[in-house]
Amino acid sequence: MTDRWVRLQLAVDAFDEERFDAYVRKCRAEGITLTTLAAVGDTPGHRRALYELNKECAADIPERGEFFPFDEYVERRFGTPSYDPRGIVIAQDGDTWIGMAATSRHDGFAFNEMTGVRAGYRGRGISVAMKTFGMGFVRLCGVPEVRTLHHPANVSAIAMNRAMGYVDATWTDL
Numbered sequence: 001m002t003d004r005w006v007r008l009q010l011a012v013d014a015f016d017e018e019r020f021d022a023y024v025r026k027c028r029a030e031g032i033t034l035t036t037l038a039a040v041g042d043t044p045g046h047r048r049a050l051y052e053l054n055k056e057c058a059a060d061i062p063e064r065g066e067f068f069p070f071d072e073y074v075e076r077r078f079g080t081p082s083y084d085p086r087g088i089v090i091a092q093d094g095d096t097w098i099g100m101a102a103t104s105r106h107d108g109f110a111f112n113e114m115t116g117v118r119a120g121y122r123g124r125g126i127s128v129a130m131k132t133f134g135m136g137f138v139r140l141c142g143v144p145e146v147r148t149l150h151h152p153a154n155v156s157a158i159a160m161n162r163a164m165g166y167v168d169a170t171w172t173d174l
């Protein structure tokens with residue numbers, strides 16, 4: 001794994017909600033539902049569905065390597081104080097889960113853990129729509145900024161975040 005992570009941050013007040021809400025409306029117009037794990041139910045079955053989706057999308061992260069076994073994923077994703085099911089945005093096409101954007105809550109900031117869209121649905125603005133929808137959770141947290149970090153070769157994820165207004169971070173401790 002690299003030690004040269006690309007660290008990015010977005011000031012909540014600087015986020016252009018009105019502009020990016022157009023992505024949310026576009027998704028809905030195309031029949032894609034945006035919801036959260038809290039809304040659909042944080043059940044064992046839904047945790048398994050999130051795991052399968054996360055695992056599939058994570059396979060495209062540069063140098064990601066083998067994905068966690070389910071039990072380890074449950075512990076890492078759901079077993080920490082920073083976890084809140086309201087921060088897990090899910091995009092659905094009918095009954096199929098096609099995208100996720102997971103954000104956790106920390107002291108003074110929110111953190112975008114994992115954003116992923118199934119390969120057949122990419123390039124339609126779904127990740128931007130999910131992250132815009134997820135700003136509702138960030139505001140609920142009452143924190144001034146959102147942070148994220150990416151492998152330097154993850155061009156699509158870095159470009160997606162920069163398109164939303166994320167800038168190079170001033171923090172280095174994650």
Ligand SMILES: CC(C)(COP(=O)(O)OP(=O)(O)OC[C@H]1O[C@@H](n2cnc3c(N)ncnc32)[C@H](O)[C@@H]1OP(=O)(O)O)[C@@H](O)C(=O)NCCC(=O)NCCS
Pocket residue numbers: 057058060061062113114115116117118121122123124125126127128129150154155156157159160161163
């Ligand atoms: C990164 C990822 C979530 C993007 O999802 P997506 O729904 O296809 O992205 P969007 O359609 O919302 O794209 C939004 C913007 O991101 C940028 N972008 C997206 N894919 C890109 C690519 N392949 N190359 C360059 N820029 C890209 C563009 O600026 C794009 O805006 P535009 O279409 O107006 O030019 C998706 O590629 C993915 O699931 N990758 C694998 C998992 C991963 O690496 N996640 C990030 C680590 S947590």
